Amino acid sequence: MIKRLAITLVVLVIVAVAGFTIYLSGTLTTPGDSSAIPRYLGYNDKTSKIYLIDSFTSYSNANETYATADGQIVEKGTPLFVITMTLRNDYTSDTPAPPLHNQDQTSPADGTAYLYLTTQLYDKDGQSNATNVSMSDFSLTTASGTGLVLSSGQTAPVNIYMATSQTNINKYEVNLYFLGDSIPTRNT
Numbered sequence: 001m002i003k004r005l006a007i008t009l010v011v012l013v014i015v016a017v018a019g020f021t022i023y024l025s026g027t028l029t030t031p032g033d034s035s036a037i038p039r040y041l042g043y044n045d046k047t048s049k050i051y052l053i054d055s056f057t058s059y060s061n062a063n064e065t066y067a068t069a070d071g072q073i074v075e076k077g078t079p080l081f082v083i084t085m086t087l088r089n090d091y092t093s094d095t096p097a098p099p100l101h102n103q104d105q106t107s108p109a110d111g112t113a114y115l116y117l118t119t120q121l122y123d124k125d126g127q128s129n130a131t132n133v134s135m136s137d138f139s140l141t142t143a144s145g146t147g148l149v150l151s152s153g154q155t156a157p158v159n160i161y162m163a164t165s166q167t168n169i170n171k172y173e174v175n176l177y178f179l180g181d182s183i184p185t186r187n188t
Helices: 002-027
Strands: 039-041 046-061 079-089 113-124 126-127 146-150 155-163 171-180
Touching: 039 171, 046 113, 046 171, 079 113, 079 146, 079 171, 113 155, 146 155
Parallel strands: none
Antiparallel strands: 039 046, 046 079, 079 155, 113 126, 113 146, 113 171
């Protein structure tokens, strides 16, 4: 009887520990885990039609030397925190991306979206210093980020490379800094 009770108690403890581990793995952001809830990204206090399908993170090293738009040099071999996201553009010619105001051009409303993502990393102590060294379809002088052009209906993987020596990143934020129907010719 005591042996059966001891075995039952051990099984209950193992089940409780396994359950708690599964709960924690769903709430903590660790490299390799999906940390994104599929959703439309927000822009200017509204919901955009840029859909975040998934997002995963990893650590890597720069395979080349990068020069950032603001003149920083990130040497080959520098540690990187990599965010890999899958985005979908649900804008169409009937419901195009927001028009640009006060710009010198007019774009056809074909549903193509021009978006610029900014990223912030956090460790247990708060905001972590990092430099975005991602390849970009276009850049903005007002913020360090990643510029993308997505055709109407296009689903595409996006890699954001953040140079940082931190290996304890536990949270990140990717935000739509800019969204429009064309690339801005002036500061946004």
